[in-house]
Every structure is written in structure tokens, then in C-alpha cells.
Amino acid sequence: MKELIVMKFGGTSVADPEKIQRAADRAIAKRKAGHPVVVVVSAPGEMTDELIALARRVAPEPDSRELDMLMATGEQVGISLFAIACRARGVPAVSLTGPQAGILADEAHTKARIVEIKPRKVHEELARGNIVTVAGFQGLNPHRDIATLGRGGSDLTAVALAAALKAGHCEIYTDVHGVYTADPRVVPEARLIERISYDEMLELAGAGAQVMQARSIEVAKKFGVPIRVAHAFDVHSKGTWITGEVSSMEEAVVTGVALDRNQVKVTIRDVPDKPGMAAEIFVAMGKADVNVDMIIQSAAHGSVNDISFTVHKDDHANAVKALAQVQKRLKTGPIEHNVNVSKVSVVGVGMRSHSGVAGKMFKNLADNRVNIEMIATSEIKISCVVDRTDGDRALRCLHKVFGLDKKP
């Protein structure tokens, strides 16, 4: 028996009956080649958003437990239609909800984490020769209620199942051909990356590349699950492999560049310059469920200093609410919000061994009259916050100056 493969099809890849049939054909081809096949299916098309909109027509702020019960139906529709398509082609297939597949999650409704997978029923159905379709994005929480895993949760289901089932690898099928050196809609010269490391992919995802959800890459890294991202319907699409690092990868200093238009820059003026102030602010952000990305504290001027940070625009309303209390308690100065910013990042494991990347990046941006508002770095990434109107131009310049438009 060949190695087991977990295939994941996103919502756009199962948006209508014809697409479901074509996706089923891809799974069947793997099955007929001798691989046991598990298929993780998302909700067809825009169904999740439609269900949320429906719930909001019943109540503006629907209860999260009930929202999970509602949203989970989307993937259930996906898995049953996918299995129906396989069976209509004479190939045995059986669908399992997340709870049936033994995906155990924690209590956090609408953004639960996977705690454990007990895939007994998946093994049983595979042993009967079935293609097993599993509902992405959902699991059973300790109260035996359905909990959903948050945006991109189907990627997480696929990678975690691949780890639990000791699959040979996990294939993520989507509406793009893989991971590019930059978003091709912004940078026409962007090239498909053949192979990228987990760490680089994590940084790219955090920097705004929307190919895969960051949490699922963390899980893949932890359990060493190789991932292949490819186009759902172009069978000639070679796709991108996301794996551990290999030596050949170190040739390129920068692997990709990314642009994130979803950040808001918040500046708190005149924070008293005494110990514990930053902690107060960011503990409050954490309690308000706000993910903070870049943080900069200015040098003190007098007895105060300014603290700036960026938050995702979806978290901005929560941040504003929590900051009003922080402002009162800490007696800070005014709070400024700048929604007209973008974050531009360069990512590459080569930065570890090559110096001068930051200097080259800043000079290139300056040469192209892009003003840098904030800078943050990690071992393999450098990000700059720039004015929204400069974002696309900055991305194109950086793509060129680091030679990403040329074959490596």
C-alpha cells in the first residue's frame, strides 16, 4: 500500500456541483494510483459568510456557541456532496463531520484550537477502501458541542489530520498555483516558488500572504508534515512544497516579499516613562482579544514617551474600546489612529547568513521616495510600515532589487 495522502479543497474549489465533480476526480486519481486518501473539504463558495449574514439578521451579535452550530453546516454540505460525487463515479467514499473524525477542540467557540485527534473512525473507513471526506474547520469541544477553528481552519484540520494519520504529505488545493515571490496582482513579474521552508512561509503568512493560515504551518512544522500547495483544477500545476529547510534553499537571500493592507497603526502619545506602562497597555490588548503586531516605543522626551503599534483592522474596534480605559487609567496623552498604512515585508532564511539586507531594503525604499513609519525585524524577516498609497510601489521595488524576478 502506498503512503496516505491528505488533500484539502478550499471553498472556491467546491463552489458548485461541476467544481465538486472535478475535485472528486483529483481525489479519485490519487486513490486509483494506490494511495489511501483523506479529503478535507471546506464550505462551498461563500456559504460560511452567507450563514453568518443570516444569523446577523436574526440577532446583530449572535451567540458564539450557536454560531458554531450554524457555521459547521457549511462544511457538512461540502463533505456530503464530495462523497456523493465520488460514489457517482463508482468509487466508495464516506463523509465524516469533524466530531465523527475524532477532532477534539478546546472550548473557545469560533476560534477553537485542536487539542487532540482520535481518528478511529477515519482508520475504519479507510480500511474499508473508502475515500474519507472530513469536514474542515470544526471539532468537538469538552462539552461535546461543535466548535469551529476560526478563519482558515480547514487548512489546520488538513495538516493536523495528516500528522495524526502519519500521512506522507498534505496537499492544499486552492485557486492559485502555489506560493509566489510576491502577490502577482501587485507584482506582475512574481514567480512561483518551488520550495519554501516552514519558517519562511510562517513569516510570509504573518506578513500578509494569504495562501495558507499561519497556525496550520506551525502544526506542519511541529510534526514535520510536508505540504504541497497547488491549483485545484490545473493538473499541470507543480505547486509549491512547504517543508523543512534544505541546503539549496540558502542560495537565495530573500525568498519572497509581501504586502499587508489590513493593519491599522495606533499611537499613544505621552505615556508616563516609568516601569510597567507597556505591560499595562498590552495586557489590556490581550484581554480584549486584540492581536498586536509591530510595537515601537520612542525614546523618552521629558518624562513621557510615545508607544506605537499595529493591529489587524478587524481587531481595531476592540482595541479602541480597551484603549479608552487604558488612557484614563494611565493618564496618557491623546491616542492617534492611522488606517492609511500598509506593511511591506521581505522574508528569507538567507538573512541569517547574509548581512546588509536591511540596509539594502531601506535604501531602496528611500531611493523610491517611500517614507518608512515603523520598522520591525525577526531573524528571517524585515517589515516596514509605509503610507497606504506607497504600498504597491514599495512591493514592486523590493521584488526587483532582491532579484526575485529572475530564476534562481
Add this chain to the structure above:
Amino acid sequence: MKELIVMKFGGTSVADPEKIQRAADRAIAKRKAGHPVVVVVSAPGEMTDELIALARRVAPEPDSRELDMLMATGEQVGISLFAIACRARGVPAVSLTGPQAGILADEAHTKARIVEIKPRKVHEELARGNIVTVAGFQGLNPHRDIATLGRGGSDLTAVALAAALKAGHCEIYTDVHGVYTADPRVVPEARLIERISYDEMLELAGAGAQVMQARSIEVAKKFGVPIRVAHAFDVHSKGTWITGEVSSMEEAVVTGVALDRNQVKVTIRDVPDKPGMAAEIFVAMGKADVNVDMIIQSAAHGSVNDISFTVHKDDHANAVKALAQVQKRLKTGPIEHNVNVSKVSVVGVGMRSHSGVAGKMFKNLADNRVNIEMIATSEIKISCVVDRTDGDRALRCLHKVFGLDKKP
């Protein structure tokens, strides 16, 4: 604590957010009056039919296990939206799927029967003060797969849950005001019946009245669950009580009349007149999953006789297929099919003690030039097959001659 009430809302009563909110108000009113409340919810509007149509676009004959997985999402949407509506009004509510509510079914996908109910989680959520919304039409089968209970299955869920929870009664909310002496669309003088026995309701359901599914009335009778059928949104609707027999009911000879336009009359000519022929035919029908209603065997003419029976039009294709083999095996004469028939029935427990009902019925039909093609009787029902074009007129005549247009 007052007695527990199970309320069931059909698809038309939860067809859009505004209706769901109004239905929730009704449940909340009962809860605030001090009753523990369980609400069985159907799939909103035409959702079940839409899901089936979607599956048929993927495969003309979708697998029944997968179809159940698909259809079950409709009720799951209903229960979560209903609970969201309750919570938005400040009333604690929690939704449970059929499997979560402990509804255990047999293996027959798309038409499973309820085997047992283990409502532990329902009790727990009630004890926490929640309105508990339970998905109708579905249960968990012995393979731990979702199975659906067939058309009208939500009525069955409601009545069976009422029995298992020892509810005071079960309320079936629908888009009509209750059970009428005849279909008001055909007989404008039809009156609402205040109280009707299980047996009469069973006969009326079998005779074509579509207010409630027959199986659920059988269960209500078996466990002595009083049912109230009422309009979902007219709070002044008194509705109809379906209960055991009470003496006052015996005053009326006939309780209601019904018309069934969904029957097809099949006649097998020249069946050899020897033992076992009828058995052969109807065992074959049973194997083909065809429900046979009225059966008439003519007196033998020579060494053969004719056998006529009626089947539901949905079963007709299966019947035709099975009969072709019967014809060959038994060497019968030609088989005739008459789709232009209707069945008109009069129902009443009073028939047990009053004679002459049949005669009065036949004479009235004859006086009104309605030709009777077949007759079948039970202890409390008389049915006649008539030409389709005579059906409505026959119903109106019978409604009048048995005095159903006058207050009892």
C-alpha cells in the same frame, strides 16, 4: 415547576429571520409562564428540497447515507438560528442536533425509525434553565452515522421526545389553524375540529389529510402524548387537540372527510385463480418498497380473476418495474394503470356504534352522479376511489350530508 412542553415549528414557521423571531417569542412566552420548554425545529423554508436538488446536480441518484449527512444540515441551521433568536431576547437557549439529543435511529437511511431516545443532554440543558432547541428529522444510527426519519420526520421527533421526556403535551405549530372537517381549500364550509382521537387522526392522515405525519400519531397514541396542532403565528388560534377518546366525541358519527389525489389505481387482469397468487403480488410490492393502500379482488370469472389496488404516485415507478416481473412469472393478463383517480374518505369513531354510514355515503355519491370504482372500509373509515374529476364535488357533498358544516 410546571409541566414540560415540547413545541415543534415546521419549515414554513421558521422560513425567514422575522418568522424565527416570532416563533422564538412563542417559546419564550411558555418559558416565562414557568414551563420547561423543548423546541423541535425543522429546516427553514424549502431548504431540504434545495439541498436534495443540489445533490442531484452532483449525481442523479445520490447515495442515501450521504444524502442524510447533507439533509441533516437543514435542521441544524434551524435550531441554531432559533437559539440565537432566544438568546438575543435575553432568554438562555441552547441547540442540540438529533444525535446530541440522544435520538437513536435504525439503519434505514432517508427513512429511519426511532429506536430509542437517551435524552441525557436535553435534561442537563433544561436543568441549566435553557430553552433547548432540538433538530427534527434526524437521529444517530448504530454505525454512529446521521440518519434522517423521512418526510414529516420532525413531527415524529417532537412526539417521541415528548414521550421520552414525559412532557405534559406536544404542540405542533404549523401554517394552518389545526385539523379541519375537510380541506378548506376544497370545502369552504369546513370547520376547525376542537378535539379528535388518535385513531380518527390516523385514518384522516392515511386518507390524505396532510396536517400531521401518521407515524408520529401512532407514537403519540402508544405513549399517550396529547398533541395540540395550532397556527404558528396566530396567538388566538385555539387549534385542535389530538388525544385519546373521550365520551363527548361519540356524539358525531363522522368527524371529518378527506380527499387524496396522490393515488394511482393498478389493475392486474386475469390472475390465475389459485392459492398464493395475491401473496406473490404483494410480497413483490413489499420487496420493491411500494406501500399498497386499497386492495380489491374480483370474483373469479372462469379460472382467472382481476386484482386491483392503489399505490402512492411516488411509488408508482417502482410498482411498474416490480409488476413486469410478476406478470411474467405468474402469467397474468395485461396490467392497467389509472392515474386519474382520487380517494374520498369519511372518518369517525361514531361509526363503531352507528350503522348505515356506508349506505348513506354510497347513496349520496350516487345521487350526485359520482361513480365508485373501489371501496375499502376500516372500523372507523370508509374510502371510495372515484374519478379524479369527481373528487372535489364528492368531498363537498359528503361534508354536507354528514352535517359537518354545522356546529356539533
